[in-house]
Amino acid sequence: MTVIAIDGPAGAGKSTVGRAVAxxxxxxxxDTGAMYRAVTYAVLRRxxxxxxxxxxxxxxxxxxxxxxxxxxxxxxxxxxVDGVDVTxxxxxxxxxxxxxxxxANSAVRHELVARQRAWVSDRGGAVVEGRDIGSVVFPxxxxxxxxTASARVRAERRVAEIGGDxxxxxxxxxxxxxxDSSRADxxxxxxxxxxxxxTSGLTIDEVVEQILDLLS
Ligand code: DC
Numbered sequence: 700m701t702v703i704a705i706d707g708p709a710g711a712g713k714s715t716v717g718r719a720v721a722x723x724x725x726x727x728x729x730d731t732g733a734m735y736r737a738v739t740y741a742v743l744r745r746x747x748x749x750x751x752x753x754x755x756x757x758x759x760x761x762x763x764x765x766x767x768x769x770x771x772x773x774x775x776x777x778x779x780v781d782g783v784d785v786t787x788x789x790x791x792x793x794x795x796x797x798x799x800x801x802x803a804n805s806a807v808r809h810e811l812v813a814r815q816r817a818w819v820s821d822r823g824g825a826v827v828e829g830r831d832i833g834s835v836v837f838p839x840x841x842x843x844x845x846x847t848a849s850a851r852v853r854a855e856r857r858v859a860e861i862g863g864d865x866x867x868x869x870x871x872x873x874x875x876x877x878x879d880s881s882r883a884d885x886x887x888x889x890x891x892x893x894x895x896x897x898t899s900g901l902t903i904d905e906v907v908e909q910i911l912d913l914l915s
Pocket of ligand 1: 709732735736802828829830831832875879
């Protein structure tokens with residue numbers, strides 16, 4: 700079973716690069732961030748505030764009971780929660796603003812890590828993207844990558860995609876990095892044995908080529 704772990708901060712190009720590598724290798728692609736977003740959606744739909752620490756147990760219960768489907772369909776992540784297509788909703792401001800709080804909940808992480816391992820083993824391998832894949836979920840992955848880029852470059856890419864004010868976007872990227880890197884449970888780190896790929900001055904094709912070279 701081939702497993703390629705891709706970790707790194709938001710907006711570094713992990714998804715584009717991960718999908719391209721998965722397609723070159725003919726294996727599946729799992730966007731684990733979409734799973735944390737799906738749980739956040741389920742929590743908000745039940746009227747629970749994920750940022751309220753008194754609600755941590757309920758948030759964990761919701762993660763365990765929610766039916767979550769994450770799959771790559773035509774090169775994009777398709778997500779369903781309890782049978783409802785929430786592919787668009789999980790990328791909205793409401794979920795994006797609160798997903799770090801849900802991702803800091805240990806019960807949620809425990810449940811999602813188990814589901815991620817099952818997803819990959821059911822498919823006989825995959826390229827798996829997230830924040831703790833090489834450090835926690837698949838520490839024995841065949842290849843571990845830490846894909847990064849400067850906050851400014853990441854902000855520029857996001858603005859080119861969806862618009863917005865560059866300084867505001869950069870500030871929100873820095874804030875999310877800080878939350879993801881400073882949480883107690885499974886913070887974003889360079890996993891031991893990971894190869895760092897800085898995509899700042901590179902095209903997607905150059906990055907993919909660099910990764911395929913590492914595999915050959
Ligand atoms: O990759 P993304 O922006 O869709 O991730 C959403 C959030 O989930 C982000 O705040 C980091 C968190 N996350 C995580 O803690 N662990 C993962 N394996 C994937 C994402």
